[in-house]
Each structure stands twice: as C-alpha cells, then as structure tokens.
Amino acid sequence: MPELPEVETVRVTLEKEISNEEFAQVDAHYPKIITNDTHEFKQKIVGQKINRIDRMGKYLIFILDQDALIIHLRMEGKFFIKLDEPIQKHEHVVFHFKSGRNLRYHDVRKFGTITLIPLSEYLDTYPLNQLGDEPKDINIEHFYSVLNKKNTEIKAVLLDQHIIAGLGNIYVDETLFLSHVHPTRIASSITYDEAKWIIQAAIQVLDKAIQLGGTTIRSYTSSLGVHGRFQNELNVHMKANEPCPRCQTKIIKMKVKGRGTYVCPSCQK
DNA sequence: CCCGTGCCCTGGCGGC
DNA sequence: TGCCGCCAGGGCACGG
The missing domain is CATH 3.20.190.10 (MutM-like, N-terminal)
Structure with a gap:
C-alpha cells in the first residue's frame, strides 16, 4: 500500500x-x-x-x-x-x-x-x-474552513486526496494518534487547534517515514528490493490489543468507512 | 453539491 | 491436506 x-x-x-x-x-x-x-x-x-x-x-x-x-x-x-x-x-x-x-x-x-x-x-x-495540497503545503486556515463544512468522519476527510494529498490508511491512523484525535470525530467538530495539530502530525509522520524509506508491511516492498523501516515506528496501525505507547490502554481495531482503523480509545478524543 | 455503496482484482488466511 | 469463501484497499462511477 x-x-x-x-x-x-x-x-x-x-x-x-x-x-x-x-x-x-x-x-x-x-x-x-x-x-x-x-x-x-x-x-x-x-x-x-x-x-x-x-x-x-x-x-x-x-x-x-x-x-x-x-x-x-x-x-x-x-x-x-x-x-x-x-x-x-x-x-x-x-x-x-x-x-x-x-x-x-x-x-x-x-x-x-x-x-x-x-x-x-x-x-x-x-x-x-x-489533487489537494500535501500536508507540508496546506494552508491551515483553508483546511480548517474545509473541515468546518464537512459532515463526515475526520478519517474519511484525511483519506480524500482532493482535500489533502498523500495520506493513506496507515499514515492517517498514525497522524490521528499523534494529534490525539479520534478517527470517528465529525470533521466539523474539529477545532482550529486540532486542525493545526493534525497537519503538524501528518508532516512529522510523513517526513520520518521518508527518512526511513517508507513502511514495509504485508506484501508491499518498494521497487528494486528496497525495504522501508518505518513499520518499526508505528504507534497504532496493526497494533490491535497491544498497549498504547502513551497511556498503555489496549489499542483497538475498528471499521471507519469500511477501512480497518486502529485507535487508542483512551487518549484519542 | 454531498455522501454512501459497489466495483475493480487476486493472494492469503480462517474455517472445516 | 485441500478446498471454499471472504477480506484487504484507493479511487471512481453511480445513485439517492
């Protein structure tokens, strides 16, 4: 993926x-x-x-x-x-x-x-x-005003490449974990500060993953046999039943808009 | 315009 | 051991 x-x-x-x-x-x-x-x-x-x-x-x-x-x-x-x-x-x-x-x-x-x-x-x-802008190029005020009008879950908005480009299922889960936001929050309820944290977290997650050559899970390997190492940095994705790295609560797996979604039910609000 | 559903496709896995 | 059925998932077409 x-x-x-x-x-x-x-x-x-x-x-x-x-x-x-x-x-x-x-x-x-x-x-x-x-x-x-x-x-x-x-x-x-x-x-x-x-x-x-x-x-x-x-x-x-x-x-x-x-x-x-x-x-x-x-x-x-x-x-x-x-x-x-x-x-x-x-x-x-x-x-x-x-x-x-x-x-x-x-x-x-x-x-x-x-x-x-x-x-x-x-x-x-x-x-x-x-295609929307990538997280590093997103204007926070504009992003916040888009969220404000959306009556759908924040995870679905972050996966929508028309609104923000580059995030898929893995990095959305990780971004929302870092920003303490629960994936099922309705986008219009996201505060300005939370919108800012989400973008900052997305930038941080993507930058770190690029430094490590991406994530290698399941059958995906990069071209030419290059294997990424970001899978070692994942906090929640594919971590069902493991303790949250922040609060030790068990990570749960749920479905959000049909997508497998990993979340800490305690520290993501 | 907005949002939800089904489709594309095949390997891998769970169940029996 | 072998087979069957279902799931995973990014993005689009389509429908209400």
Whole structure:
C-alpha cells in the first residue's frame, strides 16, 4: 500500500536508475493498466527520454521530452529494472529502453494506472488537477474552513486526496494518534487547534517515514528490493490489543468507512 | 453539491 | 491436506 513516503522512496530510486533512458518499445501484457489507447500510447512514448521523475501526492510523474507519464501504484504496484529475460507473473507492462534494460510494472491486484499526457496539459488535466495540497503545503486556515463544512468522519476527510494529498490508511491512523484525535470525530467538530495539530502530525509522520524509506508491511516492498523501516515506528496501525505507547490502554481495531482503523480509545478524543 | 455503496482484482488466511 | 469463501484497499462511477 504505497502512500506518499513509499512513492517518494520509489521516485528517488527510479530517478537515480533510469534518468536519461530512452523508450524503444512497450509491451502491454495487461493493457487495462494503461488508461490511454494502447496503440497511441506506444506510438507516442517510443523515442522519448526520461528527463526527470517527480511526485505529487501518491502519483509518480516521469517527465519525458513531450509528455508526462503519470503512474499510480494503488495497493501493490511496483517497478523492477531488468535485462531481457522471461516475463514473470504479474509483470503487466514492460518498457524496453534503447540501452537494452527494461522497466517492468508489476502489480498483483492490477489496480494501478499509467497515463500519458502532454507536458503542456498534465497539471491542468485529470487526475493531477483534482489533487489537494500535501500536508507540508496546506494552508491551515483553508483546511480548517474545509473541515468546518464537512459532515463526515475526520478519517474519511484525511483519506480524500482532493482535500489533502498523500495520506493513506496507515499514515492517517498514525497522524490521528499523534494529534490525539479520534478517527470517528465529525470533521466539523474539529477545532482550529486540532486542525493545526493534525497537519503538524501528518508532516512529522510523513517526513520520518521518508527518512526511513517508507513502511514495509504485508506484501508491499518498494521497487528494486528496497525495504522501508518505518513499520518499526508505528504507534497504532496493526497494533490491535497491544498497549498504547502513551497511556498503555489496549489499542483497538475498528471499521471507519469500511477501512480497518486502529485507535487508542483512551487518549484519542 | 454531498455522501454512501459497489466495483475493480487476486493472494492469503480462517474455517472445516 | 485441500478446498471454499471472504477480506484487504484507493479511487471512481453511480445513485439517492
């Protein structure tokens, strides 16, 4: 489940590995991953070079000569760099470079998406034009005024990428724990100070996770075998029945808007 | 506009 | 041991 820190880890690794590579051919073994018309996609991308790799929220953005390649890894998307060797199970899209190396998109659940959009439009086009600011760029007054109008649980608001970009299930649980806010609180009841604590906690959690290369739990590993270490820093996520690090109360697992949610019932209000 | 539900997909796990 | 059924989850389409 790559969230902002895992995607950033992938971005850094990929930029180091494949900047300046030129696309020679694309094999789409499972074409649904690519949201463009497959034929047009291949025709356009061949001959372009990777100049830079950016990230916005959980999206990776390959800056090519004419177009931006916009990638969302969803739950289990990952990349591998290989030479020409047999295709493995779950390698759905293979980008062949002129150098002879391949970039392989691997995704057990096939939920990820890859989209090619001209450089002149990509920031003003779906999906990136829908994206809210990341926690580090959020204006607190504006965020507070948005919360004020929301009649839904705070956890759902923090997961909404239109409002705030980069947080997923793990980091929302951790952010709410650090800010002492209970995930089922109705957003409009959040005070200005709590809104400020939430943003500060989100920034702190994401920064720490980026420093540690992200979180490796379940089946998710970063690209190229990189393993994050933030799982050792988790306070509540996946900690059902363990003592709260602050007050020793048992962490409970509950459902919030259908999402597995971990909370300290005593010190999150 | 706002919010809830179901869908996409497959490996892994619990239950028997 | 083997099989079945269900769950996980980000984001969108759709419906009330």
